[in-house]
Amino acid sequence: MRAPPLNRLVQVVSENYLTDISIVWWKRNHNAHHVACNKLDIDPDLQHIPLFAVSSKFFHSLRSYFYEMKMDFDAVAKFLMSYQHWMFYLVMYFARINLLAHSILLLFSKKKVPNRG
Incomplete structure (x- = not known):
């Protein structure tokens, strides 16, 4: 939209209130997804351990720079990923x-986020 305030209003109403x-x-x-598209340790759209593995690199522990945590490939992840083809629709x-x-977690975090209000 041409007017940034109107664009912001539509974003807030459509996302925050309707969804x-x-x-x-x-x-x-x-x-973050577009800055590092398909980069396993940064792209948040690919980091679904312990439920889904989109690459064999997830069969080892991986450090997520986006979520600032280590994603462990442990016994639970191994079990759940072995059934990911059955669990996809349920998840x-x-x-x-x-x-x-x-x-909600981002809302209450101390991360610097533009337009938090």
């Missing part, structure tokens, strides 16, 4: 709850 997903959280993740059914949880 319950923080627009700030979504933009942060989306920007996607509940994925909305995960998006909401990440939005």
Whole structure:
């Protein structure tokens, strides 16, 4: 949209109020995804351990620079990933709850986030 305030209003209404997903959280993740697209240790869209592995590199522990944590490939991850082809649709059914949880965690974090208000 041509007017930035109107663009911001549409973002807040469509994301925050209609989908319950923080627009700030979504933009942060989306920007990180495009800055380092398909880079396993940075792209948040690929980091789904212990449920899904999109690369064989996940069969070893991996440090997530986006989430600032180590993602361990342990016995639980090994078990769950061996059934990922069966669990995909079940997990996607509940994925909305995960998006909401990440939005709330970012809201209460001390990270410097533009347009937090």
